[in-house]
Amino acid sequence: MTATAEAPAAEIGQERRRKEDQRLITGRTRWTDNLTLPGMLHLAMVRSPFAHATIVSVDTSAAKAAPNVIGVFSGKDVAEDQGILINAWAITTDQVTPTHTPVAVDRVTFAGEIVAVVVARSAAEARDAAELVDVEYDELPAALDLKESAEDKVLAHPDLGTNKSAFWKFDSAEAGTGGNVDEAIEKARGDGIVIEREYRQQRLIPAFMEPRSVVVDPTGEQLTVWSATQIPHILRFALAATTGISESKIRVIAPDVGGGFGGKLQTTPEEWIAVALARRVGKPVKYTETRSESLMAAHHGRDQWQKLTLSAEKDGTVTGFKVELLADLGSHVSLVGGGVPVLGAFMFNSIYKFPAYQFSVQTVLTNKTWTDAYRGAGRPEATYAIERIMDELAVEVGVDPLEIRAKNWIKHEEFPFTTVAGLEYDTGNYEAATARAKEMFGYDELRAEQKQRREAGDRVQLGIGISTFTEMCGLAPSRVLGSLNYGAGGWEHASVRMLATGKVEVVTGASAHGQGHETAFSQIVADRLGVAFEDVEILHGDTQIAHKGLDTYGSRSLVVGGEAIVKAADKVIEKAKPIAAHLLEASVDDIEFSGGRFSVRGTDQGLAMADIALATFTSHNFPEGVEPSIDSDATYDPVNFNYPHGTHLCAMEVDTETGRVTMRKYVCCDDIGNIINPMIVGGQVHGGLVQGIAQALFEEAVYDDAGTLVSGSFVDYLLPTSADTISFEIDHTTSPSTTNTLGTKGVGEAGTIASTPAVVNAVVDAVRHFGVNDIQMPCTPERVWKAINTSSATGGTTEGAAMPHFDESEPGQSSTEGAGA
Amino acid sequence: MTKISLTVDGAQVSDEVEPRMLLVQYLREKLGKTGTVIGCDTSNCGACTVHLDGRSVKSCNVLAVQADGHEVTTIEGLATDGKLHQVQESFRECHGLQCGFCTPGMIMQSVDLLNENPHPSEQEVREGLEGNLCRCTGYHNIVKSVLHAAGQGSTAGAQS
Ligand code: FES
Ligand code: FES
Numbered sequence: 001m002t003a004t005a006e007a008p009a010a011e012i013g014q015e016r017r018r019k020e021d022q023r024l025i026t027g028r029t030r031w032t033d034n035l036t037l038p039g040m041l042h043l044a045m046v047r048s049p050f051a052h053a054t055i056v057s058v059d060t061s062a063a064k065a066a067p068n069v070i071g072v073f074s075g076k077d078v079a080e081d082q083g084i085l086i087n088a089w090a091i092t093t094d095q096v097t098p099t100h101t102p103v104a105v106d107r108v109t110f111a112g113e114i115v116a117v118v119v120a121r122s123a124a125e126a127r128d129a130a131e132l133v134d135v136e137y138d139e140l141p142a143a144l145d146l147k148e149s150a151e152d153k154v155l156a157h158p159d160l161g162t163n164k165s166a167f168w169k170f171d172s173a174e175a176g177t178g179g180n181v182d183e184a185i186e187k188a189r190g191d192g193i194v195i196e197r198e199y200r201q202q203r204l205i206p207a208f209m210e211p212r213s214v215v216v217d218p219t220g221e222q223l224t225v226w227s228a229t230q231i232p233h234i235l236r237f238a239l240a241a242t243t244g245i246s247e248s249k250i251r252v253i254a255p256d257v258g259g260g261f262g263g264k265l266q267t268t269p270e271e272w273i274a275v276a277l278a279r280r281v282g283k284p285v286k287y288t289e290t291r292s293e294s295l296m297a298a299h300h301g302r303d304q305w306q307k308l309t310l311s312a313e314k315d316g317t318v319t320g321f322k323v324e325l326l327a328d329l330g331s332h333v334s335l336v337g338g339g340v341p342v343l344g345a346f347m348f349n350s351i352y353k354f355p356a357y358q359f360s361v362q363t364v365l366t367n368k369t370w371t372d373a374y375r376g377a378g379r380p381e382a383t384y385a386i387e388r389i390m391d392e393l394a395v396e397v398g399v400d401p402l403e404i405r406a407k408n409w410i411k412h413e414e415f416p417f418t419t420v421a422g423l424e425y426d427t428g429n430y431e432a433a434t435a436r437a438k439e440m441f442g443y444d445e446l447r448a449e450q451k452q453r454r455e456a457g458d459r460v461q462l463g464i465g466i467s468t469f470t471e472m473c474g475l476a477p478s479r480v481l482g483s484l485n486y487g488a489g490g491w492e493h494a495s496v497r498m499l500a501t502g503k504v505e506v507v508t509g510a511s512a513h514g515q516g517h518e519t520a521f522s523q524i525v526a527d528r529l530g531v532a533f534e535d536v537e538i539l540h541g542d543t544q545i546a547h548k549g550l551d552t553y554g555s556r557s558l559v560v561g562g563e564a565i566v567k568a569a570d571k572v573i574e575k576a577k578p579i580a581a582h583l584l585e586a587s588v589d590d591i592e593f594s595g596g597r598f599s600v601r602g603t604d605q606g607l608a609m610a611d612i613a614l615a616t617f618t619s620h621n622f623p624e625g626v627e628p629s630i631d632s633d634a635t636y637d638p639v640n641f642n643y644p645h646g647t648h649l650c651a652m653e654v655d656t657e658t659g660r661v662t663m664r665k666y667v668c669c670d671d672i673g674n675i676i677n678p679m680i681v682g683g684q685v686h687g688g689l690v691q692g693i694a695q696a697l698f699e700e701a702v703y704d705d706a707g708t709l710v711s712g713s714f715v716d717y718l719l720p721t722s723a724d725t726i727s728f729e730i731d732h733t734t735s736p737s738t739t740n741t742l743g744t745k746g747v748g749e750a751g752t753i754a755s756t757p758a759v760v761n762a763v764v765d766a767v768r769h770f771g772v773n774d775i776q777m778p779c780t781p782e783r784v785w786k787a788i789n790t791s792s793a794t795g796g797t798t799e800g801a802a803m804p805h806f807d808e809s810e811p812g813q814s815s816t817e818g819a820g821a
Numbered sequence: 822m823t824k825i826s827l828t829v830d831g832a833q834v835s836d837e838v839e840p841r842m843l844l845v846q847y848l849r850e851k852l853g854k855t856g857t858v859i860g861c862d863t864s865n866c867g868a869c870t871v872h873l874d875g876r877s878v879k880s881c882n883v884l885a886v887q888a889d890g891h892e893v894t895t896i897e898g899l900a901t902d903g904k905l906h907q908v909q910e911s912f913r914e915c916h917g918l919q920c921g922f923c924t925p926g927m928i929m930q931s932v933d934l935l936n937e938n939p940h941p942s943e944q945e946v947r948e949g950l951e952g953n954l955c956r957c958t959g960y961h962n963i964v965k966s967v968l969h970a971a972g973q974g975s976t977a978g979a980q981s
Contacts, residue, residue: 027856
C-alpha cells in the first residue's frame with residue numbers, strides 16, 4: 001500500500017496508432033453486408049425511372065412466379081405495416097411537408113423512388129425477379145429547376161398546391177444583435193460600395209464508400225436491426241415511434257460503418273421497408289444497395305442558390321450583408337434536411353464584425369432526390385458565399401484580399417465576441433493562424449510569381465486563393481436546437497466502468513464511422529484515470545450496449561461525447577475517493593488523486609485505481625452504506641458551440657488555352673483548440689480538404705431535362721482520385737475552447753468548409769485579368785475556358801433566371817425569428 | 822453450374838458455381854472471405870481488389886470461373902505466419918485509413934504496385950492508385966503509407 005508507481009506519461013497530444021486498424025487492415029471488419037443469418041432472405045427494390053409519374057398499375061405476377069421468390073410487395077402493402085417516414089426538423093410551424101411513405105403508393109416523386117419490393121432466397125434471385133415487376137406509369141411534368149420550382153411553375157406535389165415548403169428569416173435589427181441591413185445598403189449605394197452576386201451551390205452526393213446496407217432479424221424476443229448508419233440511437237427512437245414497439249425491444253447495431261459524411265444521417269425508406277417486411281415474413285432479411293442505387297436514392301447535399309448583397313465603406317469596412325437563399329429539398333423533407341440552411345444562417349458573417357445582417361431562406365420541393373446533411377451542412381455554403389464575396393470587395397477597393405479580411409475580422413483581444421447572428425464566439429486568433437499560413441505558403445513569393453506570369457502573358461497563369469473561416473460545431477446546446485424547432489436534443493451520454501482486473505470499459509453514445517473514436521477516447525480516459533491506453537476499451541454502435549446517445553454528426557463526437565466521458569470519469573474518481581479513504585484508513589478530505597493513484601496527503605500511503613477496482617469487486621470489508629461500485633454515467637449537454645477557425649491558402653495553375661486547372665500548393669493553419677491525437681486530426685483535415693476541393697473542381701449531381709440522374713455511377717460522378725490530388729501542408733495554432741474542459745474544437749468538417757472557396761478564389765484569381773469574376777462550380781475545364789473566352793466581365797456567374805424574391809408578407813409564407821445561441 | 826478449383830489464400834478449394842458468378846461474390850458469399858468488399862457496380866472503385874496469380878485485379882470484374890486453376894490472394898491471406906505484410910504495417914503506421922472500407926483494396930493494389938516498382942516516386946504512387954477510390958483520407962496518408970513501405974528496404978514488395 002505504498003506509493004511507488006510513477007505517473008504515466010500524458011496520452012493526450014500523442015500520435016497514438018489507432019486501435020481500430022488491426023481489424024481493418026486484415027479484412028476482419030464487421031460490415032453490415034458481411035452478415036448472414038440462418039434462413040435469411042434478401043430484398044431487391046423496384047425503382048421508378050421517372051421523376052414524376054402516376055402509378056397506373058403494378059403487376060407483380062411474373063415476379064411472384066420467379067424461382068425462390070417469397071413475396072412481392074407494393075407501396076400499400078408496406079404502408080400497412082410501416083406508415084410514414086419522419087421529419088425531425090420543421091423550421092417553421094407552417095412548413096409544408098409532403099407525406100412520405102417508404103414505398104410510393106400512387107405517385108412517384110423522383111427517379112429512384114421505390115415502387116415495389118421483392119423478397120427472395122438470394123440477392124441475385126431477388127434482383128432477377130425485380131426485373132419482372134411490370135409497373136405502368138403515367139408521366140407527369142416534373143419540377144426540376146430550383147428557381148422555377150420556387151415560383152411554382154410545375155408542382156412537385158400537385159395536391160399540395162405549392163412547392164414552397166418553408167420561409168425562414170433572421171434579421172439582426174429585429175433580433176437586437178445588429179443594425180438594419182437595408183439602411184446600410186442604401187447608404188452604401190450613395191457613398192460606399194455595394195456588391196451583389198449570385199452563387200450556385202451545386203447538388204453533391206456524399207458518396208460514402210460503403211453502400212448502405214440493412215439486416216433485420218425479427219425472430220428473437222426483440223427486433224434486431226443492423227444498419228450502416230451514423231445514427232443507431234435516433235434510428236431506434238424513430239422505429240419505436242413509428243412501429244409502436246417499445247424501444248427496449250428494438251436493438252439497433254451500427255457495426256463497422258464505411259464512411260458517412262452526413263449521408264448516413266438519415267432514417268431511410270430502405271430501413272423502414274426491411275423492418276416491415278422482416279416482420280411480415282417472420283424471417284431475417286437483408287438489403288444492400290448497389291452503387292447506382294446509392295447515388296440515385298441515398299440523400300444528396302448542398303443544392304442552393306445564394307443571392308448576396310454586401311455593403312461597405314470606400315475603405316473596405318463592411319457595413320452590412322444580406323443573404324437570400326433558395327434551398328432545394330428534393331422530393332421530400334428529409335430527417336433534418338429542412339434545417340440545413342438554418343444551420344448555415346448563423347455563419348454567413350463568419351469571422352467578421354458585420355454591423356448589420358439579414359438572412360432568409362425559402363426551402364423548395366422538387367422532383368429530385370431528397371437532400372439533407374452533407375459534411376459541414378449549411379456551413380460550407382455560408383463560408384463559400386462570404387469568402388467569395390470578400391475577394392470581390394478586395395478587388396473593388398484595390399487591396400490584397402488578406403488585407404480586406406484583416407480589416408473586418410474580430411481581433412484576438414476582442415474575444416469572447418457576440419456576433420451579428422447572435423452567437424458567442426469564445427476564443428479565436430485569426431491573426432495568428434493567418435500569419436502562420438502565409439509563412440508556410442510563401443505568400444509573397446507566389447504573388448511575385450503570379451505578377452510576373454501575368455506580365456509575361458504566360459499560357460499557364462497562377463492564381464492564389466484565400467479562405468478564412470470559422471464554423472460552429474459540436475452540435476449542440478439542446479436549448480438552441482429547441483429554439484430552432486429541432487426534434488431532439490444535443491447532449492451525449494457516456495459510462496465509465498472500472499472492471500475487476502483494473503481495465504476500463506467505456507460506453508459512448510457517439511457511434512463512429514471512421515473517425516477513430518476508439519483511439520481518441522481511450523487517450524482521454526487513460527489520462528483522466530491514470531490507466532494505460534491499452535487498458536481502455538471503448539464500446540459503441542449498439543443500442544443494447546450504448547443504451548443512450550445522439551450519435552455522430554456535426555463534429556460533435558469529441559467535443560460533446562468526449563466531454564461526457566470526462567464527466568463520467570470524474571465521477572468514477574469521486575466515487576472511488578471514500579473507498580480509498582476507507583481502505584487507507586484516512587479521512588476523505590485527505591485523499592488526493594493524481595497519476596492514477598489515490599494517496600493520503602502528506603504521506604507515502606496510496607492505492608492505484610486498479611486496487612480500488614478490485615476492492616470494489618470483492619467488497620469484503622466495506623462498511624454498511626458504501627456502494628460497492630465506482631461505475632459512473634454522465635450525460636453532457638454542451639454550454640455552447642465551439643468555434644474552430646483557420647486560414648487556408650491555395651495556389652492553382654490555369655491553362656488559359658484549355659481551361660484545365662491544376663493544384664500547385666495547398667496549405668492551411670487551423671485552430672481547433674487542444675488536440676488529442678495529432679495523427680487523427682491530420683487525417684480528418686486531409687479528407688475534409690479533398691471533399692471540399694471536389695466540390696470546387698469535380699463533383700456535381702446532374703439531372704437531364706426528364707429528371708434522370710445523369711451522374712448516376714462512378715463513371716459520371718467524379719470523385720477525385722489520388723492522381724487528381726496533391727499532398728497538403730497543414731499546421732495548427734491553438735486557442736483552447738473555453739466551452740469544454742478538454743479545450744478542444746471540432747475538426748471533422750473544417751477542411752471541407754474552408755477548401756471550396758479557397759480553390760475557387762484561386763481559379764478566379766488566376767484569370768481575373770481576362771475580366772472574369774466568377775466561375776460556377778465545379779470549375780471544369782469547359783467552364784473555365786468559357787469564362788476566359790467570354791468578354792463580359794461577369795464571367796460565368798449566372799446561369800438561368802434571376803432569383804425570385806420572397807418575403808414574409810407573401811401569402812403562404814411565414815417568418816420565424818431566428819434564435820441565437 | 823461449372824466446376825472450378827483454385828487456390829485461395831493458400832488453401833485449395835473446389836466448387837460448383839453459376840457461370841455468371843463474379844469472383845468477388847464467390848469469395849464473399851461462398852467462401853465467407855468478407856475482407857474483400859464491393860463499393861460499386863461499374864468497376865470504378867477498386868474496393869474489391871485482390872491478387873490473381875500475384876497481380877492485382879478488380880474481383881468484381883472477373884468471373885469466378887475465370888479463376889479456375891489460378892491462385893487468388895485476398896487481404897485475409899496477405900499476412901503470413903501471423904505477421905502483417907509491410908504494406909499493412911505502413912497503412913497503420915502512417916494513418917492510411919479511416920473508415921477502412923477502401924483499405925483492403927488499397928492495400929492489395931499498393932502491394933502490387935510495389936512489387937512492380939519497389940521505389941516509386943510520389944507521382945508514380947498517385948498514378949498507381951488511381952483506380953482505387955477513397956472518400957475519407959484525401960489520399961494524403963495513403964500515398965505516405967506506400968512511400969513509407971517502399972522505404973522499408975528491398976523486402977517491401979517481395980512478401981506477397
Ligand atoms: S467493387 Fe470492384 S471496382 Fe468497385
Ligand atoms: S478509408 Fe474510408 S473510404 Fe478509404
